[in-house]
Amino acid sequence: MTFAGPARPEPEYNRKTPASGPTVLRIVLGGQLRRLREEAGLSRAQAGDLIRGSESKISRLELGKVSFKARDVADLLDAYGVTGERRQTLLELVEQANRPGWWHQYGDVLPQWFETYLGLEQDAARIREYQLQFVPALLQTADYARAAIRLGHPSADERELQRRVELRMRRRELLTRPDPPHLWVVMDEAVLVRPVGGRAVMRAQLRHLAEICAMPTVTVQVVPFSAGGHAAAGGAFTLLRFAEPGVPDIVYLEQLTGALYIDKPAEVERYQKVMDRLCVDAEPDRRTPDIIADVLRRM
Template sequence: MSGQQAGSGTTARRMVLGSRLRRLREASGVTREQAGYSIRASESKISRMELGRVGFKTRDVADLLTLYGVHEDDHRAAVLDLLQEANAPAWWQAYTDVVPGWFQAYLGLEEAAASISSYELQFVPGLLQTEEYARAVVRLGNAAATDAEIDRRVGVRLRRQRLLRARPAPDLLVIVDEAALRRPCGGPEVMRRQLHRLVELAALPQLTLQVMPLGSGGLAAESGSFTLLSFPEQDLPDLVYLEQFTGALYLDKPAEVGEYVAAMQRLRADGLSPERTLALLHSILQED
């Protein structure tokens, strides 16, 4: 986490802090109900805190540490330092008018991830989009939006792409269905420039780009788009992100995540190799 900009990965930090508080509570034999009573809150709030789904107040965390028998200055300081990081403002807070809460959570996880693996059926993934292509995709999904709103939504997408040049940058595996590359989103010229961008990005050492060719088998057609995120912190489990029309699902149960890990492995095996993917991109660019 030390290599990231201040304020990044706040969602992940909240999850780490929540997990740490849960372990301290369980080790001390305190119930969630007792913990909630000690900070004038409900059992359900303690549950949300331990899942990293709400913000943390310094007083509440300090009181919980005392309740859990954490009195050593160094130990308390380490937890309270993590609290300050978890409460740091994230860059997307300036875009809350166009970024729904369910996607803000993803932005925090995306920035904190050590590896991101995604399979996309309809469009080139947001991290790899040109500004023109992103504008066309955003316009498709927000036909009634004003030009100013479209600009802000595109701005969020372009801001996310700083991950590609971050130090350290996450390992990226992107598998795109060939149909997405042949769908002229924004028109033929916009699509040509998008394909050229993919060729350029494929040279990044941290990016593995593969194409699922047309006519591939059942898994490619039935699985739907999904993203797998893995984190360097032991407190954070691997997650599956499934975006829907008006929300998203976040799966973290090992059995569920395991199914998607296996699916991604099969998709990698069925997809074109990175070398053949580049050859296909060049071939499409040479078509009339």
């Protein structure tokens, strides 16, 4: 995982900044500490010496890749000459950034590399996702999710399967919270006709998907078979954008045993262009309910 730096201006954090979860707050706090260190004219190695650490430790802190110790941050703020309300605000931010997210209770079935994504997903203001095999997790029914999870974890017992399904259903709650992100999904038509879980499960999933299309904060488009080849030849990916100042856009690429997080502006821009092209190749979102209805008639 790499968080190279903010793609947008990085204003000073203050109490009026919208509340966020621990993953994004670590990125925000890390960016603030980097800016303060640079203003103080100190190198990462010099800052590391101040907290009995190394240059690499400072780098990880400033990238928001690790949790923060209040003592370390206090020592750094002393060295950077930060006092008064500004200092107190940053120390409060440390406490908030160290609070575990709700997903930590699923640690028995949750790999660490995916914990990062869940934290980002919870705080995203906009999620753009392309899928070519499965219905996106946030739009799945419990039965469809169970079937899809079983394919990826064929040796899982009933308890593990149930825990994984519960986690996926809990994730869906962000779509109906008071401040939901805008979810914009583009799916290959194959996703709609592949009977994951069998005919009955798939028909229920399609009906659920049709209902989701009516939500004002969800956009669903389908790339038809007639489009032929298209821009996303490399596979599924997700683009995340945040309202929090100083947090860069992030591309998420899930792999079999891990994930890649990309935030370098030039690389993110390439994925954004691919997504934009997919939206052009896909049928307009107003057509999606009709496409789903047609698949249901033929299933």
